Amino acid sequence: MEHEDTAGKLYHIRYPYADGSGHVVVATTRPETMLGDTAVAVHPDDERYSHLKTIGIKLPLTDRTIPVVYDHHVEREFGTGALKVTPSHDRNDYEIGLRHNLERLKVMDDSGIMNDAASPYAGLDRFACRKQIVADLEAQGFLEKIEEYAHAVGQCYRCKTVVEPTTSLQWFVSVKPLAAQAVAAVRDGRTAIHPKTWYNTFYAWMDNIRDWCISRQIWWGHQIPAWTCDACSHFMVEEHAPGSCEKCGSAKLTQETDVLDTWFSSALWPFSTLGWPDDTKELKLFYPTSVLITSFDILFFWVARMMMMGIHIMGEVPFKDVYLHALVRDKHGKKMSKSTGNVIDPLVVMAEYGTDALRFTLTAFAAQGREIKLAEERIEGYRHFINKIWNAARFALMHIKECDPAISKDIDPAALPLAHRWILHRLNQAITETRQALDDYRFNDAASTIYQFVWNEFCDWYLEWIKSDLYGDNATAKAQSQAVLLAVLENVLKLLHPITPFVTEEIWHVLPGERTSIMVEAFPTPNPAWDDGEAAELAALFMGIVGGIRNIRSEAMIHPSAEIEVLIVCHDETKHAGLTSLAGSLKTLTRTGTMAVQKEGTRPKGAASYLYTDIEIFVPLAGLVDVDKEQAKLKKDQDKTEAELARCQGKLANEKFMANAPEEIKAKEREKVAEMEAKLEKIKAGMARLAELR
C-alpha cells in the first residue's frame, strides 16, 4: 500500500440531534462510511457539545441513534470540532471505538461492495454508493456543503486500487522482546554495521517496533501452522497437523489458509537454507556467517528480522558484519521500479558499455550515502578506463611477450634507475591503500586508488618514462624495464580483478608463460623491499620540473614536435645532483634538445621561465618571448606566494597558536615560510632581470 496525494472532496454533513433541537456538522471524504458510524466524537473540553451527552445523534438516512463520545483525539479547530466515528473502516476511529467500547459495524465486504448492514444501499459498489448517498443527503437537506480537498489516499502499490481500511482477524508476533535481543547484539558489537551512519536508523526502528502482523491473504508462502476446531472453534498452533482438538476432542480441524508474511519466511533464511532444524554439517560451518551485503532499504525488513529470528532460534547472531550499499536510482534520483518503467536494465548497459565498466562504476559509487543516481556518462567514463587498461597491456605486451615470466619475480630495486624504484614504491602504496579500503568496506576508495595509480602514474608517467629504454639498445636498461613492467602489470591486474574480472582475466592469459586463471592468484601484498621514500621524493621533483617545462611549451605555443633548449638553475646540492642524473629522461619527456642543469645562472635573453619551488627553468625562445606576459605570470605567482607567506607568518606570530598548536604543525609552517621566502626572492630577481631585458 502506498499513499498518494489526490484531489478529492470533503463532504460536510448535518447530523441532527436525537431530540430535534439542532444539528452538528461533520466532515468526511468518504460519505458512504457514514452507514457504519456508531458514534460522533467531540473533544472532552469542547463546551459547544457538552450538552449532547444524554441526547445522542440521529444518523441521517438510517433509523439509528448513535451516542456522542468525548475523546482527546478530536481536534477542536478542525471543521466544527465534531468527528463521525466509523470503527470498522478507519484506523483512528477503531482506536476511539476501543476506548469507548463502541459497536463495530462493517458496511462493505472485502470486494468493496456495500453489505446488508448498509441496507438499503446493499449490493452497490462503494463509489456508486457514495454518489447515491450524496444525492440522498442533498435531497433530504442533510448536505451542508462540498469542498475541494487534497489528501493522501491509500492505494495498492501495483494496481492503484483505492484501499479501504477495515477490521479483520490476523496473526501477530509480539516482537518487542526479540527486537531487544537484536539491539543488544548490535550494541555490544556482536554484529557491526557498515557504514556506521546506519546505527542510528537501526536503533530508532528497533526501539519503536510494533507488534508484527505476520498473516497474509495470498497464495504464495508458508501456510501458517494453525488449526481451528470446527466443533468448538478452539485454536491450535502446532508443528505437525494435530489429529484432534485438544479441547473438545473433535477430529474436524481446519488449517489456517493465511500464509506467513514474506519477511517472516525470509527471516529464517540464514539457517533454514542450511538444513535447519536438522543439525547439519552446513549449519555448523556457515552459521553464523561473516558478512551480509544488502541494500539499506531492507535493513529493517530483512536484516533486523534475520537477527531477531537467528538469536531467538539459533541462540547466536546470524552474521558478524552487515555491509549496506546504496540504492541505485535513475539519473533523476527516482527509485527504479518495474511498474514505473524507469529501470535501467543492466543487460542493456553491459551490452553497450561492457560488464567491467558497469561493475567499476558501481564500485566507484559505493560510498554515496543512500542513493546512487546512475548517470550513463559515468559508466562511459569508466569504459574509457577499461579501455585504457587494455591499451596499456597491449603496449606492455609488445615489449614483454617473449620474456621469461620469471623476470618479474626477483627484482632488486636497489640496482634500478629512479623510474622503476619510484613505480614499485607507489605500487606498494597502492596495494596497501587498496587492501585497507577493502578491509574497511570502502569500496569506492579501493576503486579510486587503483584508478589513479593505473591511469595517472602507471600510464601517464611510468610507461612514458621507460619508453626510451624499451625502444633503445641498452640491453641492461631494457631488461630492467621489462622486468618491472611485467611485475607492475601483474600486480595491477590482480588488484583490479575483483572489480573488473573479465578484462583482467583476458589480459592475464596473454602475459608471457603458462598461466592458470587469475582467479586463483593471491591478492597482492606490499613488498617492504620496494618501499623507497627517497625515490618518491626525487620523482616528485622530476615531475615538477617536467611539468614546468611543459607549461612553458604550452603557454609559448611551441609545437609539440619542436625541440627546445632548457636551462635549469638549482643551487641545492642534492637536487642538482638528482636532476643532473635525470637529464636524459627530462629531455625525452619534454622534447628537449640540449639541457643544462646549473647551480647558478640568470635568465638568458628572450627566455620564458617557470619557477618550481625555488628552482628556475628557462627556455630561450629566439626573441619570441612576450615580456609583458612573462611579467604578468611572475606577478601572479608573486601575489599568490606573498598572500600565503603572510598567512603562515601570521600564524607563527600568533602567541596562542605557538602555545597550542602541535609541534609538527608548527614545524610545517616554518618550513613553508622558508620555502615561500626563497621563492619570492627568485621571483623578484626574475622580474628585475626581465626588466633589464626589455
Add this chain to the structure above:
RNA sequence: GGGCGAAUAGCUCAGCUGGGAGAGCAUCGGCCUUACAAGCCGAGGGUCACAGGUUCGAUCCCUGUUUCGCCCACCA
C-alpha cells in the same frame, strides 16, 4: 507531526579522528608525439547553503535558519 540524512567546481560526487579545497565529466588552448583522438599535454573554474558559537585555527564540532530527499505516523 516525529525521526534520519543531504547541501563542496557548470554536472555527478569524494574529502577518515579539526591544521595549505579534490576526482571524473563538461569548458578553454595546443597536439593524429610509433599503446590508446574512447587519447596526450597545458590551463581556467569553488566566501565548501546561510547566520551565529566553540577553538590559536572550522568544509569538518555545536546551535539556529533555508532548501531538498528518505523513513515512520497521520491528515475526519
